[in-house]
Amino acid sequence: METGKGLEVRNLSVRYGEIEALRGISFTVAPGEVVTLLGANGAGKSTTLRAISGLERPAGGDILFEGQSIAGLNSEQIVRRGISHVPERRRIFPGLTVKENIMLCGSNRRASKPELASETEAMFDLFPEIRPFRDALGWTLSGGQQQMVAVARGLMAKPRLLLLDEPSLGLAPLIVKAVFAIIAEIRRRGTTVLLVEQNARVGLSVADRGYVLETGTLVLGGKPDDLWNNDAIRAAYLGGAKAKGHALAEQA
Ligand SMILES: Nc1ncnc2c1ncn2[C@@H]1O[C@H](COP(=O)(O)OP(=O)(O)OP(=O)(O)O)[C@@H](O)[C@H]1O
Ligand SMILES: [Mg+2]
Secondary structure: OOOOOOEEEEEEEEEEOOEEEEEEEEEEEOOOOEEEEEOOOOOOHHHHHHHHOOOOOOOEEEEEEOOEEOOOOOHHHHHHOOEEEEOOOOOOOOOOEHHHHHHHHHOOOOOOHHHHHHHHHHHHHHOHHHHHHOOOEHHHOOHHHHHHHHHHHHHHOOOOEEEEEOOOOOOOHHHHHHHHHHHHHHHHOOOEEEEEEOOHHHHHHOOOEEEEEEOOEEEEEEOHHHHHHOHHHHHHHOOHHHHHHHHHHHHO
16 A cells, blocks of 8 residues: 555554553555544544644654654644644634634634635535534534534645544534535545544444554454454444444434
């Protein structure tokens, strides 16, 4: 696989004091791919994204983006390299309007105010559901709408790699569907995406490949169908056949 232009995580470990949250994980995301990282609570999914975006310092290993090591760079430097991180639990500013929230991330770039304003308008083409709320304060939006604002803000940095941490968290199934339709559209536009999900069914629905993380170790990786078709894996990590049926019914 060609990874020279994508992301390559090599033997990455991250510690929080005594806790070894990541124990030497290695994986790749090729340009244009959507790769989903699955795993239970505390498996180390967010830590992986936080290490890539410079919010945690690796204790060991390396992270290469477009062929260059980014391990140890700070988060601003990493944003400038073309990586944007939409963290867990949508962090939108409650006292700013939707438009202001979306424009914030673009302000890292050397773009004029009118340019940013027109790009913000273009975001409403991708997220028509939030267009009517452009001048509403962040706190007045529903959870799903806030998630859309958070993703739109991440995209304003024009990333070549978008890191998305549990975009479905706490959202009703219909809203999850809408958010994932947007992820599919982001992929269609050619942005590489590393997606973290606990909901394997939706997480794999948009993915080219997936990995399963278990207490800081990657235990499996493959195409979505291969992950689903492995009974033992499905039972252990993906909620089992019954759960899958249930999730399918829920999504239908
Ligand atoms: N700031 C921190 N200080 C100490 N330990 C932490 C910190 N952040 C995470 N951990 C621990 O590191 C491990 C991995 O946490 P992480 O948040 O990466 O998991 P996760 O897979 O994202 O879980 P979740 O699905 O609940 O979001 C857990 O054991 C967690 O308790
Ligand atoms: Mg997490």
